[in-house]
Amino acid sequence: MDFFSVLYYRFKKVWKAIRIYLVIAGPGLVVMIADNDAGGITTYAATGAKYGYHLIWFLLLLIPVAYYVQEMTVRLGAVTKRGHAEAIFESFGAFWGWFSLIDLMFVDWLTLVTEFVGMTAALSIFGVPAWLTVILVVLLMSIIVLNGRYWTWEKIALGFCLLNLIYIPAAFMVNPSISSILGQGLIPNLPGGFNNELFFLLMANIGTTIAPWMLFFQQSSVVDKGLQEKDINMGKLDTFIGSIITVVVAIFIVIVTGTLLNGVPIDDAATAARMLMKTNHYIGAFMAIGLFDAGLLGAICISLASSWAFGEIFGWAHSLNTKVKEAPWFYISFFLTLATAGVVPLIPGAPLVLITLFVQVVAVTLLPAALVFLILLLNDKKTMGEYANTPLQNTVSVIIVVLIIVLSTLYGVSALFPNLFQ
Amino acid sequence: MRMLKQFRSKIREINQRYAKPKIEMSKSVKFSLAVLRIYLFVLVLLMIYKFITVL
Numbered sequence: 001m002d003f004f005s006v007l008y009y010r011f012k013k014v015w016k017a018i019r020i021y022l023v024i025a026g027p028g029l030v031v032m033i034a035d036n037d038a039g040g041i042t043t044y045a046a047t048g049a050k051y052g053y054h055l056i057w058f059l060l061l062l063i064p065v066a067y068y069v070q071e072m073t074v075r076l077g078a079v080t081k082r083g084h085a086e087a088i089f090e091s092f093g094a095f096w097g098w099f100s101l102i103d104l105m106f107v108d109w110l111t112l113v114t115e116f117v118g119m120t121a122a123l124s125i126f127g128v129p130a131w132l133t134v135i136l137v138v139l140l141m142s143i144i145v146l147n148g149r150y151w152t153w154e155k156i157a158l159g160f161c162l163l164n165l166i167y168i169p170a171a172f173m174v175n176p177s178i179s180s181i182l183g184q185g186l187i188p189n190l191p192g193g194f195n196n197e198l199f200f201l202l203m204a205n206i207g208t209t210i211a212p213w214m215l216f217f218q219q220s221s222v223v224d225k226g227l228q229e230k231d232i233n234m235g236k237l238d239t240f241i242g243s244i245i246t247v248v249v250a251i252f253i254v255i256v257t258g259t260l261l262n263g264v265p266i267d268d269a270a271t272a273a274r275m276l277m278k279t280n281h282y283i284g285a286f287m288a289i290g291l292f293d294a295g296l297l298g299a300i301c302i303s304l305a306s307s308w309a310f311g312e313i314f315g316w317a318h319s320l321n322t323k324v325k326e327a328p329w330f331y332i333s334f335f336l337t338l339a340t341a342g343v344v345p346l347i348p349g350a351p352l353v354l355i356t357l358f359v360q361v362v363a364v365t366l367l368p369a370a371l372v373f374l375i376l377l378l379n380d381k382k383t384m385g386e387y388a389n390t391p392l393q394n395t396v397s398v399i400i401v402v403l404i405i406v407l408s409t410l411y412g413v414s415a416l417f418p419n420l421f422q
Numbered sequence: 423m424r425m426l427k428q429f430r431s432k433i434r435e436i437n438q439r440y441a442k443p444k445i446e447m448s449k450s451v452k453f454s455l456a457v458l459r460i461y462l463f464v465l466v467l468l469m470i471y472k473f474i475t476v477l
Contacts (some may be wrong), residue, residue, distance in 0.1 A: 093443040
């Protein structure tokens with residue numbers, strides 16, 4: 001009898017924890033899965049096509065990288081109740097604040113353009129004209145945001161996150177060799193030795209794992225959701241589960257292209273989807289749907305990251321829990337960012353390659369600054385109290401941040417000067 | 423014109439509100455910000471160089 005009582009008590013306890021998690025889950029999952037945006041899908045598809053399963057081990061290393069950086073925004077948001085932009089303004093003054101805000105605006109807008117490029121390319125596979133895709137996306141996203149509740153917005157965003165898992169059945173459909181995946185993918189190796197091309201692809205994978213908008217988005221999202229200090233552990237768990245899912249999805253994309261397109265040069269994910277369609281119509285369609293969903297998720301989060309940041313600094317009402325009448329500038333800035341970025345892919349002869357290149361370079365100016373501010377803020381014991389970084393957290397996060405800064409800088413510089421490392 | 427004036431006064435207000443950094447300017451904070459300034463300065467120089475050579 002005692003045994004059953006203990007079992008029942010434990011079950012109730014676990015069930016309660018799960019229910020609490022389901023209430024708090026959201027910001028971490030959304031930001032991490034949205035991290036697999038249109039640019040990310042292209043990077044993973046190219047990684048699989050070029051090196052097969054050989055770099056899966058490297059993708060697994062990105063789980064702690066993404067987690068350690070993003071969990072700091074959870075603590076900062078829950079303790080200070082301020083977004084990242086406001087935290088930078090208040091702690092480091094107007095100079096660094098304006099630098100971060102203006103840089104964020106540029107990087108977000110340029111990244112949004114690349115999301116629209118991905119979405120229009122994905123739906124063009126199904127015969128949908130680009131102008132129609134842009135109109136539909138802007139309309140859909142406006143409806144999602146205008147419902148006036150953070151809760152509803154988050155649940156819809158989580159629905160799109162679920163669609164991002166479409167690459168998992170796609171990978172099972174290509175019948176990959178499990179022994180090859182385990183043998184080639186899980187043992188650290190550098191296929192073909194360390195060369196320029198491999199280095200560029202590794203840097204691209206890191207670059208797509210941590211982006212500046214993610215720091216701003218998750219912290220603002222934690223604040224808008226109203227997470228408190230007591231919710232930090234669940235928020236961290238949410239971020240951890242999200243970081244696992246994002247890498248798992250990336251691995252399944254690598255498996256799809258590594259199995260069917262191994263050795264085929266891939267410039268973008270839409271081209272990969274077209275090629276896959278010739279082999280298996282459904283897998284190609286899954287790839288295209290996944291690409292569209294990735295672009296949509298990225299666009300939802302990126303445009304909100306900018307609007308939240310502006311609202312925080314300009315003192316506008318800036319919550320998804322407010323109606324349009326209560327927060328007009330928040331919604332106007334959201335709509336303007338979205339609509340102007342959506343128009344760019346429709347302009348004949350628009351320099352889309354240059355824009356993609358420019359995103360990488362401008363991101364390199366913001367990412368190191370945002371990461372350094374993050375660590376400094378997490379060490380401000382006066383504000384953070386018991387939630388400040390411990391020596392162990394500092395060691396891990398400093399190592400990760402220095403690595404990200406060095407590699408993303410090399411990535412940005414190599415985008416500026418392609419022949420520099422040859 | 424009125425909107426522009428309002429915008430300028432808003433910017434001035436923000437600059438005044440955040441004029442003084444609230445974080446304690448310890449040696450490590452000062453050092454990090456100085457390194458960040460140098461990093462960004464070099465990066466901007468590289469971008470300007472690229473821009474000039476492309477033109």
